[in-house]
Amino acid sequence: MLIHACISFLMPVHFSNVPEPRLVNSMWAAFFISSLFLLFLLEIPGFAFSRLMCFSRIDSLLAAPLFSIALLEIISIIYSKLGFYASWVSLSLPCLLLALILLLIASFSRSRNTDVAKPSSGRSNWLILFLYIGIAFVIATKTYVLPLDGPSSFIQDSDNSFHLAVIRSFIDSGDYSTVNVGIYHDVMSSSIISVASGFYPAAWHLLAALVASFSGQDVAFATNVTNYVMLLFVLPSSVFLFLKTVFKEERGVVIAGALVLFAFNSFPWGTLISVSGPLFPNTLGLMLVPACAAIFINTIGACAKRFSLNYIAAFLLGVLSLCFSHPNAIFTMAVLLAPFVVLRFSRWYVVKQKYVDSDMPLSVRLTSLAIPALLILVIWIVCFINPALSNTVSFTWGVTASHLQAIINVLALSFRLPAGNYLLALFVAIGFFALLRNKESSWLCFSYMFAAIIYIIGASSSGFLKHFLAGFWYTDPYRLGACASLMAIPLAAVGLEAVYSLALRIFNRLGYEPWAKISACFVCLIITMCALYVNDFNLPGFGRVYTGLGDYQNCSTLANDSKRDNLFDPKERVFCKRVAEFLEKDDSLIYNNADDGSAFAYPLYGLNLLYRRSAAEMLGNETSDNQTLRLHLDKLATNEDVQRILKENGIKYILDLDYGGEVNDERCYYGYYTWDKWQGINSIEDSTPGLKLLMSEDDMRLYEIDYSAFN
Incomplete structure (x- = not known):
């Protein structure tokens, strides 16, 4: 390459x-x-x-x-x-x-059209981009x-x-x-x-x-x-x-x-x-x-x-x-822009009616707001009842918080528990109230407010309203929290700029005019870097303080640690790599347990596995042949249905990374795994008739199916 x-x-x-x-x-x-x-x-x-x-x-x-x-x-x-x-x-x-x-x-x-208007882009914009x-x-x-x-x-x-x-x-x-x-x-x-x-x-x-x-x-x-x-x-x-x-x-x-x-x-x-x-x-x-x-x-x-x-x-x-x-990004943009569309249409409608704010009747104002709002609602309903989106909007995440806790999560920006960010939440609150007074940008407040309401309903309730509002995000509170955070970014920026303006006025009043801007910038930079981007720390007399990025870094470090006990641990990776080298010229299908980590051997080493992802969406919605192998694979030498299924699907090998399938401290499975769901492969032993042991190390096995031994 x-x-x-x-x-x-x-x-x-x-x-x-x-x-x-x-x-x-x-x-x-x-x-x-x-x-x-x-x-x-x-x-x-x-x-x-x-x-x-x-x-x-x-x-x-x-x-x-x-x-x-x-x-x-x-x-x-x-x-x-x-x-x-x-x-x-x-x-x-x-x-x-x-x-x-x-x-x-x-x-x-x-070159042909010298009258082309170009939006201005001064040098300062390039400097901000570099920032x-x-x-x-x-x-x-x-x-x-x-x-x-x-x-x-x-x-x-x-x-x-x-x-x-x-x-x-x-x-x-x-x-x-x-x-x-x-x-x-x-x-x-x-x-x-x-x-x-x-x-x-x-x-x-x-x-x-x-x-x-x-x-x-x-x-x-x-x-x-x-x-x-x-x-x-x-x-x-x-x-x-x-x-x-x-x-x-x-x-x-x-x-x-x-x-x-x-x-x-x-x-x-x-x-x-x-x-x-x-x-x-x-x-x-x-x-x-x-x-x-x-x-x-x-x-x-x-x-x-x-x-x-x-x-x-x-x-x-x-x-x-x-x-x-991802299609739900379109609905996220719809939530973001809906208030903008409503307010912009309202302004256009009022001008068309030849009113000014001072003498405009309330009915005209309400009409100007209701027309675009109803149109947006109709579009939302059409999307909601669209058969192509039915599986998405009908998906149900359970309740993850009480109504009060969901509101607190919004106020603390702790959509992903346990880490809140109270200073950032203060910036968002300052920005929210500052923007309410800005006719040009006040719509951003409503965008964030709608996103927060959808999160609260999605995280703390059940029923039709939950699916109607949050269904386009699978009613998943983590996706909804992400959307709300995205819409809070402009508010936080406005809030931080307000803090800078306040610091600038204070330094000017203290008589530091020549250095006021630099000092205010330095204060905001220190506050932002120290308060928003620090890892978790211990506060004497209080205890452990969890921060947003600290929570992520801790989780990411743990999740990416290949040496810890995991679904697909280092020994299993080495074993699967050896299997891939052993079967390099044989592209026959390999039967495996979808929930023991072996699914990762397909994307990483190219093993021609039957199950190339976890079984999260398979169990309960599977074919009868699939169920037969899951439950009776160990009887391959005598069960005619098992033999037929193996032959029809061209399965030649069996890969077992956790021999016996028993859960213990050294073995990890996906949370929905139980021994009986995979009792067919879990009941296989080295002496099982119809199998030839090709590779073995600790509790990892590669078998070849001996079709000549079938009855």
Whole structure:
């Protein structure tokens, strides 16, 4: 691979004889080279499209990931329909060629039309962008990268077994299409599992697959690179574009946004390592929401009147990108923008009726608000009753908090317990009340208020209202908390800017006018860094104080620790790697227990497993053949049904990572695992008729099925 050549150039060593520390260093070099590759791929196509749409240079740079993702997905879908093999080369080259064509067209159009209006983008905006990226680099490296147990570290949660399997399937099949997602592209049919493929929001998986294809590293490595770039640039650029769009004349708020961007433990940190996740696709979708919302605001704003068609096209492409990332990002944007639409329509309606605020009847005001509100409600209802979304909106998360506790969680910004952030909550409260007096930006208060109400109802209640309001987020309180945190970022920025203004007035009154601005900036910086970005600490006389980022770092360090007892522990990884080498030229299907960690052996080592993800969504919704093997596999020498199922599905091997299946302190299973659910494979012994023991180490086994021994 290209990256191997780059690393060899930078670090000319013979890898077969290199000590372990050097190998680790080379992997980290590959990590940052791959990050640059992904950053360029997210920037170049989208930047060219933005320039064609008459965006300013800095806005083009900020909005580029939103458009690049949509373009990459569209090309992937076309490749899938035409049967073309996708890889980083075959996807990158068309994107770069398209970018060149778009830039040439944009340049030609501007040369022909000298009357093109460009949104202003002074040098200060570029300096603020450097501030955003600089802070993002420090925080993302410290908070996300350092807790990793190496570049190929991964979290062994149930959802991640699926995410990694999808990436591996993309690479193996050469089909990166979001409308043809599946983890069994190489299996024609099965009476045990569903091998069907279809739509799944896989933009995040596409990016990770491109990184894996480029780097030649495993899929876990690729996921960490993808998440790092999302934190390093996608989120900062998206929020910066939104804040500079909404607060055009309030540069202090835009700057403050860089300081509070990563302070919320519910987003992005809570979705990167969630009780209900990790929610990587959802994280990407939410990160793109501010940029898409900014384009919508510009679409109907004064600065875009002359180029409304351009902005409409850009917005529609952005919505497509949100859909490819995660559909609930569209509903998050709807909650964010609904108050903006209502207030903007109300203002237009009042002007049309030729009233001014001083003599406008209450009925006219109520009508101006009711018309757009009812229209939004109708659209929401149509989406809610849409059969395509029925499984999503009907999904039920249990009650996780009382009504009072849910309200306290909102006030303390502790959507992801146990860590609250009271100073950040104070900034949000100050910003909330400050914005209420701002006619241009007061709608942000209602956006946050609606998101908080949806969270409270989703976390603390049950019934129709819960599904109607929170169903588009699976009624998951962690996703809802992430949405509320995203909408609190502008409020926190306004609150921090208000603190700065107060500090500036105090220093001026104390007679420090020449140094007032520097002193106020220093105070705000110290308060922000020390109070919002510190790890957990012990307070004498009080006890342990949990902070937002401290909670995340502790959880991430533990979840990424490969040496602790885990589902897929180091010995099991080595054993599965040996199995992959042993069966390198044999692609026969392998039966395994989906809940003993073996599912990760497919994405990491390419083992042709029957169960390539955990059984969380399988049990209770399975075929009769599947159930027969789960319960009676040990009787393969005598049970004719078992024999038929094994032959029909081409199963040749059995992989057992926890011989006997008994739960003890050294063995980890998913929480819903019980011995009897997998009594077929758990009852197998080395002497079981019809099996040949091929590999054995501790409680790990690889058997070959001896069909000649069947009755």
